[in-house]
Amino acid sequence: MVARALPSREEVLAILDTVMDPEVPVLSVRELGIVRDVAVDDVGAVTVTVTPTYSGCPAIRVIEDDILAAIHSAGIADVRMVTVYAPAWTTDWIAPEARAKLKAYGIAPPGPSEQGGLVQLMRARAAVQCPYCDSMDTETRSEFGSTACKSVQWCRKCGQPFEAFKAI
Amino acid sequence: MTSPVLPPPAEEPNALFELLLRLGDDRLVLGSRLSEWCGHGPILEEDIATSNVALDLLGQATMFLRLAGQVEGKGRDEDALAYFREAVEFRCCQLVELPRGDFAFTMARQFLFDVYAVVTLDALSRSGNADLAAIAAKSLKEAKYHVRHSGEWMLKLGDGTDESHRRVQRALDELWRFTPELFASDDIDRAMQIAGVAPDLAQLKLEWERLVREVIGAATLTLPNDVSRLAKARGGRVGAHTEHLGHMLAEMQIVARSHPGATW
DSSP states (O other): OOOOOOHHHHHHHHHHTBBBBBBSSTTTTTTTTTTEEEOOOOTTTTTEEOOSSSTTTTTTTHHHHHHHHHOOOOOTTEEEEEESSSSSOOGGGHHHHHHHHHTTTTOOOSSSOOOOOOOOOOOOOOOOOTTTTTTTTEEEEESSOTTEEEEEEEETTTEEEEEEEEOE | OOOOOOOOOOTHHHHHHHHHHHHHHHHHHHHHOOOOOOOOOHHHHHHHHHHHHHHHHHHHHHHHHHHHHHHSSOOHHHHHHSSSOOOOOOOOOOGGSSOOHHHHHHHHHHHHHHHHHHHHHHTOOOOTTTHHHHHHHHHHHEEEHHHHHHHHHHHHTTTTTTHHHHHHHHHHHGGGGGGGGGGOOHHHHHHHHHTTTSHHHHHHHHHHHHHHHHHHHTOOOOSSSOOGGGGOOOOOOGGGOOOHHHHHHHHHHHHHSSSOOOOO
8 A cells, every 4th residue: 555645734725625525515624613623733633622502413423424534534533522612612713605605505604793781682673684585574484493503483474484504 | 227328529530520411411411301292393404493402402412421431531531421421410400301391482492591591601601711712613503593593582572473372371380490500500600610621510501691681671571570489490400300300311312321332
Protein backbone atom coordinates (compact mmCIF):
# COMPACT_ATOMS: atom_id res chain seq x y z
CA MET A 1 0.00 0.00 0.00
CA VAL A 2 1.25 3.41 -0.94
CA ALA A 3 1.48 5.75 1.98
CA ARG A 4 -0.48 8.89 1.31
CA ALA A 5 0.82 12.35 2.14
CA LEU A 6 -0.02 13.70 5.57
CA PRO A 7 -3.47 15.30 5.52
CA SER A 8 -3.72 19.05 5.82
CA ARG A 9 -6.34 20.88 7.85
CA GLU A 10 -7.69 22.41 4.61
CA GLU A 11 -8.09 18.95 3.09
CA VAL A 12 -10.11 17.73 6.07
CA LEU A 13 -12.28 20.86 6.04
CA ALA A 14 -12.99 20.29 2.34
CA ILE A 15 -14.04 16.72 3.12
CA LEU A 16 -16.38 17.96 5.85
CA ASP A 17 -17.98 20.31 3.33
CA THR A 18 -19.31 17.18 1.61
CA VAL A 19 -20.84 15.65 4.77
CA MET A 20 -24.51 16.66 4.81
CA ASP A 21 -26.80 16.73 7.81
CA PRO A 22 -29.05 13.65 7.53
CA GLU A 23 -32.19 15.60 8.50
CA VAL A 24 -31.42 18.76 6.53
CA PRO A 25 -29.52 17.32 3.56
CA VAL A 26 -28.91 20.70 1.87
CA LEU A 27 -26.58 21.85 4.65
CA SER A 28 -23.19 20.43 5.47
CA VAL A 29 -22.11 19.75 9.03
CA ARG A 30 -19.84 22.79 8.75
CA GLU A 31 -22.61 25.06 7.49
CA LEU A 32 -24.80 23.99 10.42
CA GLY A 33 -22.05 24.84 12.86
CA ILE A 34 -21.76 21.28 14.19
CA VAL A 35 -18.04 21.17 13.35
CA ARG A 36 -16.29 23.57 15.71
CA ASP A 37 -12.67 22.87 14.88
CA VAL A 38 -10.31 20.61 12.95
CA ALA A 39 -6.73 20.04 14.01
CA VAL A 40 -4.02 17.97 12.35
CA ASP A 41 -0.91 17.26 14.39
CA ASP A 42 2.62 16.78 13.04
CA VAL A 43 2.19 13.02 12.55
CA GLY A 44 -1.05 13.55 10.64
CA ALA A 45 -3.50 12.59 13.39
CA VAL A 46 -6.79 14.39 12.86
CA THR A 47 -9.00 15.71 15.66
CA VAL A 48 -12.49 16.87 14.72
CA THR A 49 -14.27 18.87 17.42
CA VAL A 50 -18.07 18.82 17.17
CA THR A 51 -20.98 20.16 19.17
CA PRO A 52 -24.52 18.77 19.14
CA THR A 53 -27.40 20.92 17.89
CA TYR A 54 -30.11 19.80 20.33
CA SER A 55 -28.94 17.65 23.22
CA GLY A 56 -31.41 14.89 22.31
CA CYS A 57 -30.96 15.08 18.55
CA PRO A 58 -31.19 11.44 17.41
CA ALA A 59 -29.09 12.27 14.34
CA ILE A 60 -25.92 13.06 16.29
CA ARG A 61 -24.59 9.48 16.19
CA VAL A 62 -25.27 9.25 12.46
CA ILE A 63 -23.55 12.59 11.91
CA GLU A 64 -20.47 11.45 13.81
CA ASP A 65 -20.38 8.17 11.88
CA ASP A 66 -20.77 10.04 8.57
CA ILE A 67 -17.91 12.40 9.46
CA LEU A 68 -15.59 9.51 10.36
CA ALA A 69 -16.56 7.54 7.24
CA ALA A 70 -15.93 10.50 4.94
CA ILE A 71 -12.48 11.17 6.40
CA HIS A 72 -11.58 7.46 6.40
CA SER A 73 -12.62 7.11 2.77
CA ALA A 74 -10.04 9.77 1.87
CA GLY A 75 -7.40 7.39 3.20
CA ILE A 76 -6.96 9.16 6.52
CA ALA A 77 -7.04 6.52 9.25
CA ASP A 78 -6.04 8.37 12.39
CA VAL A 79 -9.14 10.39 13.28
CA ARG A 80 -10.48 11.31 16.67
CA MET A 81 -13.80 13.01 17.49
CA VAL A 82 -14.15 15.32 20.46
CA THR A 83 -17.54 16.62 21.65
CA VAL A 84 -17.79 20.02 23.32
CA TYR A 85 -20.86 21.74 24.80
CA ALA A 86 -19.49 25.26 25.19
CA PRO A 87 -20.19 27.59 23.62
CA ALA A 88 -23.70 26.16 23.22
CA TRP A 89 -24.79 25.65 19.63
CA THR A 90 -26.79 28.50 18.18
CA THR A 91 -28.59 29.02 14.88
CA ASP A 92 -26.79 32.37 14.69
CA TRP A 93 -23.81 30.38 13.35
CA ILE A 94 -25.70 29.54 10.15
CA ALA A 95 -24.30 31.89 7.50
CA PRO A 96 -26.41 33.85 4.95
CA GLU A 97 -25.50 31.49 2.05
CA ALA A 98 -26.63 28.49 4.12
CA ARG A 99 -29.85 30.29 5.04
CA ALA A 100 -30.58 30.77 1.32
CA LYS A 101 -30.12 27.01 0.81
CA LEU A 102 -32.57 26.29 3.60
CA LYS A 103 -35.17 28.58 2.05
CA ALA A 104 -34.70 27.03 -1.40
CA TYR A 105 -35.25 23.63 0.24
CA GLY A 106 -38.58 24.81 1.68
CA ILE A 107 -37.47 25.45 5.27
CA ALA A 108 -37.80 29.00 6.56
CA PRO A 109 -34.39 30.01 7.95
CA PRO A 110 -34.10 31.00 11.63
CA GLY A 111 -34.34 34.57 12.87
CA PRO A 112 -31.85 35.90 15.42
CA SER A 113 -31.61 33.69 18.52
CA GLU A 114 -33.80 34.84 21.36
CA GLN A 115 -32.28 36.33 24.46
CA GLY A 116 -34.68 37.77 27.02
CA GLY A 117 -36.27 36.43 30.19
CA LEU A 118 -36.57 32.88 31.41
CA VAL A 119 -40.34 32.61 31.06
CA GLN A 120 -41.89 34.44 28.14
CA LEU A 121 -45.45 33.38 27.34
CA MET A 122 -47.81 34.55 24.61
CA ARG A 123 -45.08 36.79 23.33
CA ALA A 124 -45.53 38.46 19.98
CA ARG A 125 -43.84 36.09 17.58
CA ALA A 126 -41.80 37.56 14.78
CA ALA A 127 -43.59 36.65 11.54
CA VAL A 128 -41.90 33.89 9.58
CA GLN A 129 -41.64 34.43 5.84
CA CYS A 130 -43.19 31.69 3.70
CA PRO A 131 -40.32 30.03 1.80
CA TYR A 132 -42.67 29.32 -1.13
CA CYS A 133 -44.47 32.63 -1.84
CA ASP A 134 -42.47 35.03 0.38
CA SER A 135 -45.62 36.20 2.17
CA MET A 136 -45.24 37.36 5.77
CA ASP A 137 -48.89 36.43 6.43
CA THR A 138 -48.09 33.14 8.18
CA GLU A 139 -48.87 31.52 11.50
CA THR A 140 -47.14 29.10 13.84
CA ARG A 141 -49.11 25.85 14.03
CA SER A 142 -46.73 24.15 16.43
CA GLU A 143 -43.48 25.14 18.13
CA PHE A 144 -42.38 21.54 17.71
CA GLY A 145 -41.98 19.80 14.37
CA SER A 146 -40.71 16.66 12.70
CA THR A 147 -37.24 17.20 14.16
CA ALA A 148 -36.08 19.02 17.28
CA CYS A 149 -34.74 21.93 15.24
CA LYS A 150 -37.94 22.83 13.38
CA SER A 151 -41.39 24.28 14.04
CA VAL A 152 -44.53 23.87 11.93
CA GLN A 153 -45.88 26.94 10.13
CA TRP A 154 -48.76 27.68 7.79
CA CYS A 155 -48.97 30.31 5.06
CA ARG A 156 -52.33 32.08 4.97
CA LYS A 157 -51.61 33.48 1.50
CA CYS A 158 -50.65 30.40 -0.49
CA GLY A 159 -52.14 27.83 1.89
CA GLN A 160 -48.89 25.90 2.11
CA PRO A 161 -47.78 24.29 5.36
CA PHE A 162 -44.02 24.56 5.86
CA GLU A 163 -41.33 24.07 8.45
CA ALA A 164 -39.18 26.77 9.99
CA PHE A 165 -35.78 26.39 11.61
CA LYS A 166 -36.24 27.35 15.26
CA ALA A 167 -34.05 30.21 16.47
CA ILE A 168 -32.06 29.02 19.44
CA MET B 1 -28.20 -5.66 64.14
CA THR B 2 -25.51 -3.21 63.21
CA SER B 3 -25.79 0.49 63.74
CA PRO B 4 -27.35 2.47 60.93
CA VAL B 5 -24.98 3.26 58.09
CA LEU B 6 -24.20 6.94 58.01
CA PRO B 7 -23.87 8.61 54.63
CA PRO B 8 -20.31 9.48 53.68
CA PRO B 9 -19.27 13.09 54.35
CA ALA B 10 -20.46 15.35 51.59
CA GLU B 11 -17.23 16.36 49.94
CA GLU B 12 -16.06 16.53 46.40
CA PRO B 13 -16.16 14.48 44.26
CA ASN B 14 -18.94 12.55 46.01
CA ALA B 15 -21.14 15.63 46.41
CA LEU B 16 -20.61 16.57 42.77
CA PHE B 17 -21.48 13.01 41.69
CA GLU B 18 -24.69 13.16 43.75
CA LEU B 19 -25.61 16.59 42.34
CA LEU B 20 -25.12 15.36 38.78
CA LEU B 21 -27.25 12.27 39.47
CA ARG B 22 -30.03 14.50 40.77
CA LEU B 23 -29.91 16.65 37.64
CA GLY B 24 -29.65 13.67 35.32
CA ASP B 25 -32.25 11.50 37.03
CA ASP B 26 -34.89 14.26 37.10
CA ARG B 27 -34.58 14.48 33.33
CA LEU B 28 -34.29 10.77 32.64
CA VAL B 29 -37.41 9.97 34.64
CA LEU B 30 -39.51 12.91 33.44
CA GLY B 31 -38.40 12.30 29.84
CA SER B 32 -39.52 8.70 30.16
CA ARG B 33 -42.88 9.74 31.64
CA LEU B 34 -43.44 12.27 28.85
CA SER B 35 -42.54 9.76 26.17
CA GLU B 36 -45.54 7.69 27.31
CA TRP B 37 -47.63 10.21 25.36
CA CYS B 38 -45.95 9.25 22.09
CA GLY B 39 -48.76 7.91 19.93
CA HIS B 40 -51.35 8.90 22.57
CA GLY B 41 -51.33 12.72 22.42
CA PRO B 42 -54.74 14.44 22.40
CA ILE B 43 -53.89 16.09 19.08
CA LEU B 44 -51.08 15.46 16.61
CA GLU B 45 -49.21 18.65 17.50
CA GLU B 46 -49.14 17.70 21.18
CA ASP B 47 -48.05 14.18 20.39
CA ILE B 48 -45.08 15.70 18.57
CA ALA B 49 -44.47 18.37 21.22
CA THR B 50 -44.42 15.98 24.19
CA SER B 51 -42.17 13.58 22.28
CA ASN B 52 -39.82 16.43 21.33
CA VAL B 53 -39.58 17.68 24.91
CA ALA B 54 -39.04 14.10 26.10
CA LEU B 55 -36.19 13.75 23.64
CA ASP B 56 -34.56 16.98 24.84
CA LEU B 57 -34.84 15.81 28.45
CA LEU B 58 -33.31 12.44 27.64
CA GLY B 59 -30.49 14.21 25.79
CA GLN B 60 -29.87 16.45 28.80
CA ALA B 61 -29.97 13.40 31.08
CA THR B 62 -27.33 11.78 28.88
CA MET B 63 -24.99 14.76 29.30
CA PHE B 64 -25.46 15.00 33.09
CA LEU B 65 -25.15 11.25 33.67
CA ARG B 66 -22.12 10.91 31.41
CA LEU B 67 -20.38 13.62 33.42
CA ALA B 68 -21.55 11.92 36.65
CA GLY B 69 -19.90 8.71 35.51
CA GLN B 70 -16.67 10.54 34.73
CA VAL B 71 -16.69 12.28 38.11
CA GLU B 72 -17.36 8.99 39.89
CA GLY B 73 -14.40 7.41 38.10
CA LYS B 74 -15.56 3.81 38.36
CA GLY B 75 -16.04 3.23 34.67
CA ARG B 76 -19.80 3.69 34.61
CA ASP B 77 -21.15 5.51 31.56
CA GLU B 78 -24.58 7.09 31.12
CA ASP B 79 -26.17 3.81 30.05
CA ALA B 80 -24.79 1.93 33.05
CA LEU B 81 -26.21 4.62 35.33
CA ALA B 82 -29.59 4.72 33.58
CA TYR B 83 -30.21 1.01 33.16
CA PHE B 84 -28.31 -0.76 35.92
CA ARG B 85 -29.21 1.17 39.05
CA GLU B 86 -32.09 0.18 41.34
CA ALA B 87 -34.86 2.59 42.32
CA VAL B 88 -33.21 3.30 45.70
CA GLU B 89 -30.11 4.49 43.84
CA PHE B 90 -32.09 7.03 41.81
CA ARG B 91 -31.84 10.64 42.94
CA CYS B 92 -34.81 12.21 41.13
CA CYS B 93 -37.43 14.24 42.96
CA GLN B 94 -40.76 12.48 43.44
CA LEU B 95 -42.57 15.07 41.30
CA VAL B 96 -41.15 13.63 38.09
CA GLU B 97 -41.90 9.98 38.82
CA LEU B 98 -45.67 10.28 39.30
CA PRO B 99 -47.76 8.58 36.61
CA ARG B 100 -48.61 10.88 33.74
CA GLY B 101 -52.31 11.24 34.59
CA ASP B 102 -54.49 13.14 32.13
CA PHE B 103 -53.20 15.85 29.81
CA ALA B 104 -53.89 18.59 32.38
CA PHE B 105 -51.88 16.71 35.01
CA THR B 106 -49.02 16.14 32.56
CA MET B 107 -48.90 19.83 31.62
CA ALA B 108 -49.24 21.12 35.20
CA ARG B 109 -46.38 18.87 36.34
CA GLN B 110 -44.37 19.89 33.29
CA PHE B 111 -44.95 23.57 33.97
CA LEU B 112 -43.85 23.29 37.62
CA PHE B 113 -40.76 21.36 36.52
CA ASP B 114 -39.97 23.58 33.51
CA VAL B 115 -39.90 26.73 35.66
CA TYR B 116 -37.69 24.86 38.15
CA ALA B 117 -35.49 23.85 35.21
CA VAL B 118 -35.01 27.34 33.80
CA VAL B 119 -34.14 28.94 37.15
CA THR B 120 -31.82 26.04 38.05
CA LEU B 121 -30.06 25.85 34.68
CA ASP B 122 -29.71 29.61 34.50
CA ALA B 123 -27.92 29.61 37.87
CA LEU B 124 -25.85 26.53 37.00
CA SER B 125 -24.73 28.12 33.72
CA ARG B 126 -22.58 30.30 36.02
CA SER B 127 -21.25 27.32 38.00
CA GLY B 128 -17.61 27.23 39.03
CA ASN B 129 -17.48 23.77 37.46
CA ALA B 130 -16.92 24.47 33.75
CA ASP B 131 -18.28 21.11 32.51
CA LEU B 132 -21.48 21.52 34.50
CA ALA B 133 -21.83 25.16 33.40
CA ALA B 134 -21.54 24.16 29.72
CA ILE B 135 -24.23 21.48 29.98
CA ALA B 136 -26.50 23.86 31.90
CA ALA B 137 -26.09 26.68 29.36
CA LYS B 138 -26.92 24.31 26.52
CA SER B 139 -29.91 22.78 28.31
CA LEU B 140 -31.26 26.21 29.28
CA LYS B 141 -31.90 27.09 25.64
CA GLU B 142 -34.12 24.03 25.32
CA ALA B 143 -35.77 24.52 28.71
CA LYS B 144 -36.91 28.02 27.69
CA TYR B 145 -38.79 26.44 24.78
CA HIS B 146 -40.27 23.85 27.11
CA VAL B 147 -41.59 26.34 29.65
CA ARG B 148 -43.14 28.42 26.91
CA HIS B 149 -45.04 25.35 25.77
CA SER B 150 -46.20 24.15 29.20
CA GLY B 151 -46.79 27.71 30.46
CA GLU B 152 -49.05 28.59 27.54
CA TRP B 153 -50.97 25.37 28.16
CA MET B 154 -51.54 26.50 31.75
CA LEU B 155 -53.10 29.70 30.37
CA LYS B 156 -55.18 27.82 27.81
CA LEU B 157 -56.41 25.15 30.22
CA GLY B 158 -56.87 27.42 33.25
CA ASP B 159 -58.63 30.17 31.31
CA GLY B 160 -60.36 27.71 28.97
CA THR B 161 -63.53 25.70 29.49
CA ASP B 162 -65.07 24.75 32.83
CA GLU B 163 -63.77 21.24 32.41
CA SER B 164 -60.22 22.21 31.45
CA HIS B 165 -60.11 24.65 34.38
CA ARG B 166 -61.41 22.03 36.80
CA ARG B 167 -58.91 19.42 35.62
CA VAL B 168 -55.83 21.63 35.70
CA GLN B 169 -56.82 23.08 39.09
CA ARG B 170 -57.22 19.56 40.47
CA ALA B 171 -53.79 18.66 39.05
CA LEU B 172 -52.17 21.68 40.75
CA ASP B 173 -53.85 20.81 44.04
CA GLU B 174 -52.47 17.28 43.83
CA LEU B 175 -48.99 18.31 42.69
CA TRP B 176 -48.27 21.18 45.05
CA ARG B 177 -47.14 18.97 47.92
CA PHE B 178 -44.40 17.59 45.68
CA THR B 179 -42.80 21.00 45.08
CA PRO B 180 -41.10 21.76 48.45
CA GLU B 181 -38.76 18.83 47.79
CA LEU B 182 -37.26 20.69 44.82
CA PHE B 183 -35.73 23.25 47.16
CA ALA B 184 -35.12 21.20 50.31
CA SER B 185 -31.42 21.86 50.77
CA ASP B 186 -29.29 19.09 52.28
CA ASP B 187 -25.56 18.43 52.90
CA ILE B 188 -24.92 17.82 49.22
CA ASP B 189 -26.50 21.12 48.21
CA ARG B 190 -24.69 23.04 50.93
CA ALA B 191 -21.32 21.50 50.01
CA MET B 192 -21.88 22.35 46.37
CA GLN B 193 -22.98 25.88 47.21
CA ILE B 194 -19.89 26.46 49.37
CA ALA B 195 -17.71 25.07 46.58
CA GLY B 196 -19.23 27.58 44.14
CA VAL B 197 -20.65 24.77 42.00
CA ALA B 198 -24.38 25.13 42.69
CA PRO B 199 -26.66 28.01 43.73
CA ASP B 200 -28.44 28.72 46.99
CA LEU B 201 -31.71 26.81 46.76
CA ALA B 202 -33.54 29.28 48.98
CA GLN B 203 -32.85 32.02 46.43
CA LEU B 204 -33.94 29.76 43.59
CA LYS B 205 -37.20 28.99 45.38
CA LEU B 206 -38.08 32.68 45.57
CA GLU B 207 -37.48 33.13 41.86
CA TRP B 208 -39.37 29.91 41.02
CA GLU B 209 -42.37 30.80 43.12
CA ARG B 210 -42.56 34.32 41.71
CA LEU B 211 -42.58 33.02 38.13
CA VAL B 212 -45.03 30.21 38.91
CA ARG B 213 -47.48 32.50 40.73
CA GLU B 214 -47.41 35.00 37.87
CA VAL B 215 -48.56 32.40 35.34
CA ILE B 216 -50.98 30.65 37.71
CA GLY B 217 -52.67 33.98 38.42
CA ALA B 218 -52.92 34.87 34.73
CA ALA B 219 -54.41 31.42 34.13
CA THR B 220 -57.19 32.20 36.70
CA LEU B 221 -55.94 29.28 38.80
CA THR B 222 -55.09 29.23 42.48
CA LEU B 223 -52.39 27.57 44.55
CA PRO B 224 -53.12 25.84 47.85
CA ASN B 225 -52.92 28.45 50.63
CA ASP B 226 -52.16 26.37 53.67
CA VAL B 227 -49.06 24.40 52.74
CA SER B 228 -48.36 23.50 56.37
CA ARG B 229 -51.19 20.97 56.31
CA LEU B 230 -49.98 19.22 53.17
CA ALA B 231 -48.13 15.90 53.42
CA LYS B 232 -45.00 17.21 51.74
CA ALA B 233 -43.04 14.79 49.59
CA ARG B 234 -39.44 14.28 50.65
CA GLY B 235 -36.59 11.83 50.27
CA GLY B 236 -36.33 11.41 46.53
CA ARG B 237 -32.87 13.01 46.53
CA VAL B 238 -31.57 10.28 48.84
CA GLY B 239 -33.35 7.37 47.20
CA ALA B 240 -36.75 7.31 48.92
CA HIS B 241 -39.29 7.15 46.12
CA THR B 242 -42.98 6.61 45.53
CA GLU B 243 -44.12 3.14 44.50
CA HIS B 244 -44.41 4.42 40.94
CA LEU B 245 -40.70 4.75 40.17
CA GLY B 246 -39.94 1.03 40.44
CA HIS B 247 -42.69 0.13 38.01
CA MET B 248 -41.48 2.72 35.53
CA LEU B 249 -37.87 1.61 35.81
CA ALA B 250 -38.83 -2.04 35.36
CA GLU B 251 -40.26 -1.20 31.96
CA MET B 252 -37.46 1.21 31.06
CA GLN B 253 -34.64 -1.11 32.10
CA ILE B 254 -35.84 -4.57 31.07
CA VAL B 255 -34.39 -4.66 27.57
CA ALA B 256 -30.95 -3.42 28.65
CA ARG B 257 -30.90 -5.92 31.53
CA SER B 258 -32.17 -8.85 29.46
CA HIS B 259 -29.55 -8.24 26.77
CA PRO B 260 -26.61 -6.51 28.46
CA GLY B 261 -24.23 -4.94 25.97
CA ALA B 262 -26.61 -5.46 23.05
CA THR B 263 -26.20 -3.15 20.06
CA TRP B 264 -28.20 -2.59 16.91
